[in-house]
Amino acid sequence: xxxxxxxxxxxxxxxxxxxxxxxxxxxxxxxxxxxxxxxxxxxxxxxxxxxxxxxxxxxxxxxxxxxxxxxxxxxxxxxxxxxxxxxxxxxxxxxxxxxxxxxxxxxxxxxxxxxxxxxxxxxxxxxxxxxxxxxxxxxxxxxxxxxxxxxxxxxxxxxxxxxx
Amino acid sequence: xxxxxxxxxxxxxxxxxxxxxxxxxxxxxxxxxxxxxxxxxxxxxxxxxxxxxxxxxxxxxxxxxxxxxxxxxxxxxxxxxxxxxxxxxxxxxxxxxxxxxxxxxxxxxxxxxxxxxxxxxxxxxxxxxxxxxxxxxxxxxxxxxxxxxxxxxxxxxxxxxxxxxxxxxxxxxxxxxxxxxxxxxxxxxxxxxxxxxxx
Numbered sequence: 001x002x003x004x005x006x007x008x009x010x011x012x013x014x015x016x017x018x019x020x021x022x023x024x025x026x027x028x029x030x031x032x033x034x035x036x037x038x039x040x041x042x043x044x045x046x047x048x049x050x051x052x053x054x055x056x057x058x059x060x061x062x063x064x065x066x067x068x069x070x071x072x073x074x075x076x077x078x079x080x081x082x083x084x085x086x087x088x089x090x091x092x093x094x095x096x097x098x099x100x101x102x103x104x105x106x107x108x109x110x111x112x113x114x115x116x117x118x119x120x121x122x123x124x125x126x127x128x129x130x131x132x133x134x135x136x137x138x139x140x141x142x143x144x145x146x147x148x149x150x151x152x153x154x155x156x157x158x159x160x161x162x163x164x
Numbered sequence: 165x166x167x168x169x170x171x172x173x174x175x176x177x178x179x180x181x182x183x184x185x186x187x188x189x190x191x192x193x194x195x196x197x198x199x200x201x202x203x204x205x206x207x208x209x210x211x212x213x214x215x216x217x218x219x220x221x222x223x224x225x226x227x228x229x230x231x232x233x234x235x236x237x238x239x240x241x242x243x244x245x246x247x248x249x250x251x252x253x254x255x256x257x258x259x260x261x262x263x264x265x266x267x268x269x270x271x272x273x274x275x276x277x278x279x280x281x282x283x284x285x286x287x288x289x290x291x292x293x294x295x296x297x298x299x300x301x302x303x304x305x306x307x308x309x310x311x312x313x314x315x316x317x318x319x320x321x322x323x324x325x326x327x328x329x330x331x332x333x334x335x336x337x338x339x340x341x342x343x344x345x346x347x348x349x350x351x352x353x354x355x356x357x358x359x360x361x362x363x
Binding site: 054056057059069086088115116117119121122128129130131132133147149 | 224260296297300317318321322323324325328331333335349352353354355356357358359360
């Protein structure tokens with residue numbers, strides 16, 4: 001009886017571990033540029049705010065709460081915030097997911113894993129030299145790329161006229 | 165009236181372009197920056213150089229760290245051919261203490277940098293070049309008595325894995341310059357850490 005119970009416990013623990021582990025990987029989808037590119041050209045009535053960042057980029061980390069606040073305040077008004085992490089894929093489990101959890105990031109986060117940056121950077125925007133943070137804001141009638149940092153008020157100023 | 169608008173926008177665009185720093189072909193002004201060994205380094209100190217591999221670099225950026233060994237290899241290969249590496253840390257050391265001068269000395273010693281690793285302490289050199297991130301490379305070539313930008317951008321096309329590199333942008337650019345040709349591509353792009361300034 002005792003032995004059976006311990007075997008059962010063992011498999012239960014194994015099962016829970018797998019569920020937790022699987023859900024952790026699900027938290028962060030990894031795409032190459034071809035798979036990601038459609039995010040840059042959505043033809044809907046939403047406003048897209050796409051922020052390129054990495055956990056090791058201090059100014060990126062600093063502005064994350066402002067993008068989160070934007071997401072929180074405008075999610076009912078068709079504003080889509082997407083965080084595109086440029087972290088190294090080898091650090092997803094050890095660094096990126098713990099960071100997302102610690103910051104309690106609610107807007108969608110994906111990881112762009114594509115080393116051929118010289119090919120895809122100009123396809124995001126011709127003006128982008130590759131420095132992060134960088135943010136693309138667009139809707140059906142507006143498109144602007146910003147290679148700079150933001151605070152919340154600055155983001156709000158960009159979004160507000162696009163809401164009408 | 166419309167024509168005036170177009171003219172004005174063209175002028176504004178031109179000004180914006182100039183403000184971004186050197187373009188390929190532009191004449192490069194010399195600098196005098198403090199090296200980790202305490203000396204001051206200028207391009208004029210290398211009268212025999214055919215050019216320079218100027219790399220805006222730092223200590224803390226993971227993309228720089230990924231390239232440090234390749235920077236050393238580049239210097240070892242191309243310095244004897246007249247193209248030494250000069251690494252310049254453009255970051256404000258209060259905004260990013262990990263890039264302080266004392267940490268630069270430590271990093272240079274740890275890695276055994278065979279090239280000068282200098283600091284743009286007043287942050288006057290990187291805006292002239294129009295560097296925006298680290299690592300950001302400017303290949304400079306000698307043109308008579310002048311020095312001119314020949315190539316701007318990345319070292320190669322794979323920051324993560326030196327063995328998976330397909331295109332050696334910088335090495336190809338140097339070869340082109342050595343053959344008297346214009347590098348193609350003359351500008352490439354790579355992800356990097358933005359240059360840190362004090363707000």
